[in-house]
Amino acid sequence: MFELLGVPPQALFGQVLLGLINGSFYAILSLGLAVIFGLLNIINFTHGAQYMMGAFVAWMCLNYLGVNYWAALIVAPIVVGATGVAIERLLLKRIAHLDHLYGLLLTFGLALIIQGLFRNQYGASGLPYAIPPQLSGGHNLGFMFLPNYRAWVIAASLIVCLGTWFLVEKTKLGAYLRAATENPTLTQAFGINVPLLVTLTYGFGVALAAFAGVLAAPIYAVNPNMGGDLIIVVFAVVVIGGMGSIMGAIVTGFSLGLIEGLTKVFYPEGAATVIFVIMVLVLLVKPAGLFGRAA
């Protein structure tokens, strides 16, 4: 048995894999935040709760309606995205003209309500969600055992992230979106329905969070608090990446997950804080973040 840097390879690759998985969630969530922030200028504090809702909708689909994982992967983002559309239309719209800090406060309040409601209904302990049979088991790669589901999570999140990147950067709809981000009034003058675009963007960002939630359901126990702590780490990821670019969100998301995983191998005590430490270092050197434009 050879050792890599004094660590058995199984442990090393296991943590690298775990890091990449966490990184997938960081990437999708910070991507959703970036898309929403771009057009609404709101840091969506409800994002963590919406991620949790995604997982719960998948769980409810299975347990109440008998709808399987694959359908939930489509249904949950649509359902949760629809609640996002309602939230934008009913609440966020009313404070759009105000200082964007009010958006942060409003979405924080919403997060409290949603988490509280789920905690009342389902308690704080986790509910199990089985890995779909098609993805159970795994492959022995020689140097490590790769569970199929984990490979799928990484692949799926990469596909979704790159798909979003393509949508925003390469399509006509994306061009409208970017135009509206730069100058909403002018874009509207060209006959583009900016309010509708704003609503759909928020719905889409929320759907992304819900998608991440469904992916997470079989890995972590489905519970009301699963989004609360994660979202703060994602905020740190966002600060490190700088909210400048879509690609920035994806790259920083994955790499920070990886760094976190590696820290767990070499210095386990530091794993919970390493992302925050990196945030501090990045702030000292490059206050605008790695991919951000200077403020």
Add this chain to the structure above:
Amino acid sequence: MTDLATSEASGLTLTETDDGAARLHRNIFVAIAALLVVAPFAVYPVFVMKVLCFALFALAFNLLLGYGGLLSFGHAAYFGMASYVSAYTAKNWGLTPELAILSGTAVGALLGLVFGALAIRRQGIYFAMITLALAQMVFFFSLQTPRFTGGEDGIQAVPRGSFLGLISLADDRTLYWLVAAIFMAGLLLIYRIIHSPFGQVCKAIRDNEPRAISLGYRVNRYKLAVFVLSATLAGLAGATKAIVFQLASLTDVYWTMSGEVVLMTLVGGLGTVFGPIVGAAVMVAMQNYLATLGAWVTVVQGIVFVVCVLLFREGIVGVIAKAIRKPL
């Protein structure tokens, strides 16, 4: 990130202190002092002390947001860490309560200096996210150093000790006078800061940062100074709370505590002098009386948050100030 506090109070210059307002404020101070003297005989003293600790915390937070225009979403870090240090020094080093509170406050100030220096490098929502992330770091530190913080259990059975080593504070009523004095001193200090030339510059930065820069002010120094002052006073509140309840726990450093103090300030009236006191009283009372609702408290808090932001941005005291056309 401008005019957060003033945008809502348009047409009403909350910062202007004409003679009438100054007299009104003096009367309010006298009324508060009178209320503080009567309160422990009318209401359960521990409840009043809890209100006072949180009121001081909210006042400290409002100094930063209402007058410095900086939304920190991580004020639990200073409050909670100070609470731990004060509890630890009182219990394990046997410090007298006033020294324990001072040491907690000092740590709050130090933490504020470090975090503030980092956070003011970015503005607006980024500033909020950075303060939140740094505070979460403090939370994880508290969680992972059980030998200092007691982990999930917190530091329990903190001795209240004797003031200056002479007067025993075991009795709630006796301790109350110390807490009331600390609160009053904090309130007067904040009032003094707001109405000092320093406070005026802070307000100028809040309202229009580029203009303040062009006038030659070193904006970042002012921001850092007001951040440290706010963190120090938040630390004072947390340290006092640890002595009052003889307990320091993870709740005090968790991010929901940061949200709670924002809510108190918002309910009472952002950017008003006395609003945070009213907000803290309302919220603490609500928590006390809604305790039977269990987990529903979070939902109620969330609803209050949403309603405040949507319909009631001036807060209670803000509405009153608008009605009587005087800054409060």
